[in-house]
Amino acid sequence: MSSHHPAPRRALSALTGLGLAVVLAVTGASATTPAQADSPASATGTRATGPTAPTARESRIVRRAVTFDVVNTNESSVACTSDRGSYTLRGTLVGSRRAVSGADGGGRINVLVHDVGTGGWFWQAPQRAYDYAGALARRGELTLVLDRLGYDGSPLDDGRATCLGAQADMLHQVIQRLYAGNYAFADGRGIAPPHALHVVVHGHAVGAAIAQLEAADHDDVDGLVLMSWSDTNASQRAVQEAGRQTLTCLGGASYASYGETANDFASLLFADAVPSVLRRATALRNAVPCGDVTSLSGLLLASLATTGRIEVPVLLLFGSEDALNRPGSADRQAARFGASPSVTTRTFAGVGSALPLERKAPQVQRTVLRWLDRH
DSSP: OOOSSOOOOOOOOOOOHHHHHHHHHHHSSOOOOOSSOOOGGGGTSSOOOOOOOOOOSSTTEEEEEEEEEEEOOOOSSSOOOOOOOEEEEEEEEEEEHHHHHTTTOSEEEEEEEOOTTOOGGGGOOSSGGGOHHHHHHHTTOEEEEEOOTTBTTBOOSOGGGOOHHHHHHHHHHHHHHHHHTOOEETTOOSSOOOOEEEEEEEEETHHHHHHHHHHHHHOOOSEEEEESOOSSOBOHHHHHHHHHHHHHHHTTOSEEOSSSSHHHHHHHHOSSOOHHHHHHHHHHOOOEEHHHHHTHHHHHHHHHHHGGGOOSOEEEEEETTOTTBOTTHHHHHHTTOTTOSOEEEEEETTOOSOGGGSTTHHHHHHHHHHHHHHO
C-alpha cells in the first residue's frame, strides 16, 4: 500500500538522445512564451461553456458539485512555468447518497482526469451506457469528476499561465485534500464532504500522462487506470496535431483548438461512436490552454524518466483503432512500469481513443470494475 503523504520532489533524469528525439518529433518546435493572449473562445469560435451533469437515472445515485482551492504551482518533474496564482477547481462527486454526503465515512475515491480538448463532461454522458462515472457509482464506487484548470467549470483567462507540470501539481493538491476532507460542496450546504482512505486515479490520454506523473512524483495513490496514453508510441497523426497546436500557440494565441475543425476533433478521438454521442462531444470540445500545448515536450521527457518508479497496480486500456497511438502500444507501455507490482492491459477491437464514449463503453466499464474489485 502506498503512502498518503507527499514525497520529496525528484530531479528529472538527464536527457537521452532517444528522449530528445521523441520530444522534438511530437512538438515540431521549441516552447516559447507567446506575445499576446487571446480569449479561450477565440481558438474555436464556439467554445462550449460546459454542460450540466446528467440527472441520475436511479434515485440512489447523486451528483454534487465540489470545489478545491489550489495554487497553480509546478513542483513536478516537468520543466515548465506557471503563474503560481490561487484558483478554484470545480468537480462533481458521483456516488450513492450516503457516500457523497460523507455518511459512510472514509473510503475509496476514484478521481477522473480528462484529456486536452475534452473536459469533465467526457466522463458523464447523458446516456446510461456511456456514463462512466455513473457506471462506477452503480457498483458502489465513489467518484470525483474533475475539471482541470482552463476547462469548463475551472476557467483560466490566459491559457499560457499554466502548464502540464502545474496540472500534475494541482492534481496532487486535490488528492491531498481528498485525504484530508479539505474541500467543500459548491452550494455551501451539508456536512463536510467525504474524505478518502484510498485514491485511484483514472486518466484519458494527456490526462493519463498527468495522473501517471503525479503518481511517480508523489507516491500517494493506490492505483492507476490509464487510457489511450503511450510514452513512446505516438502516431504520426498525433505528431502532426501536436505540431499544429504548437504553431498556433507560438504565433501568439492563448488557447489552441483541438483539431482544426470539429470533424478533425471527432476523427482524432473516435472510431465507432453512436451519432448522438459524437454530436455531443464535438459540441462540447474545449480549446487547449497554450501552456499545456507548449509543455507537452517536458511532459514526455518527465514520463520517460519517471514511469519506471511507479509502485502501484496499473490498468492500461487502448483501442485498436486509436488514431493517436500506433499498434502495439499496450505491450510497449506495460513494459515501462518496471516497479509496479501488477500491470494489466486490454485493447478493445474497433475502438478509438475515447474509450468511455465508444460503442464498446459497457465493456470498458466492466473491465475497469473487475480490476477495481481485485484492488
